[in-house]
Amino acid sequence: MASTVSSKTRKLPTQAIGAKIFHSCNVISLFLMLTSGLQIYNANPVFGGRAGLHIPPIFTLGGWLAGGRHWHFAAMWLFSLNLLWYGIYILITRRWRHRFVGANDMKALQKSQNSQRLIYAWHRIVYTAIIPILLLALLTGIGMYKPAQFPWVVDMFGSWQALRVVHFATVPMVIVFVVIHSTLGRQAGGDKLIESMFW
Structure with a gap:
């Protein structure tokens, strides 16, 4: 006779829809800010002046300085508003007590x-x-x-x-x-x- 499983099946974790939206928007906005920020960086490197370390184009977004700025600021608004509404959300739902x-x-x-x-x-x-x-x-x-x-x-x-x-x-x-x-x-x-x- 096959041995019986004594332990209960582990319940799969679940998250509120608000947390799912928050994490998804964060991943998208952070990726856009990082790659477009590297494009902005290339226009005038923080370290070493204009002759400093440059990031290969494959890792950048925007094509040139103005394009990088447009992407960066658009993603910044997405990230900021996402952070703001999530802050309000955890206050209303009192999730902050566990975070x-x-x-x-x-x-x-x-x-x-x-x-x-x-x-x-x-x-x-x-x-x-x-x-x-x-x-x-x-x-x-x-x-x-x-x-x-x-x-x-x-x-x-x-x-x-x-x-x-x-x-x-x-x-x-x-x-x-x-x-x-x-x-x-x-x-x-x-x-x-x-x-x-x-x-």
Whole structure:
């Protein structure tokens, strides 16, 4: 007689439609901002002046400086509005209580031996840490987009070049966040959890 399965079938993870839309829009807008941003970068490299490191065209979007700017700012609006409505969404639904780091997470890192609990704690820490980085990217981006309307943003960073360097520095931080975020998600729920974030 075949052995019976004693454990229950694991329920597939599900996500609210709002979370699916948020993650999908983020992936699209971040890809467009990254590739178009590299096109803008090539027009005047942040490091090394005009003779500095150039990105191969295959990794850029826009074809030239103006094209890159158009794509970049269009994607910036998509990303910003998506971030704004999701912030309102998690406030209304009170999902923020489960998304951001709290005192219990810090205690778990010090005392808990439960690997799953530690994963959730680290996930919330990373999720919280990305907020000031995203706000910094948006602030510096606005300062570069409309310096005449927002001269105080440029003054805050001392110079136009310093503003560009800070804005550029937020890019690898966001990429690192995406890698850690997806890795922790996979550890918490496997590929099914990652898939559930989009469809």
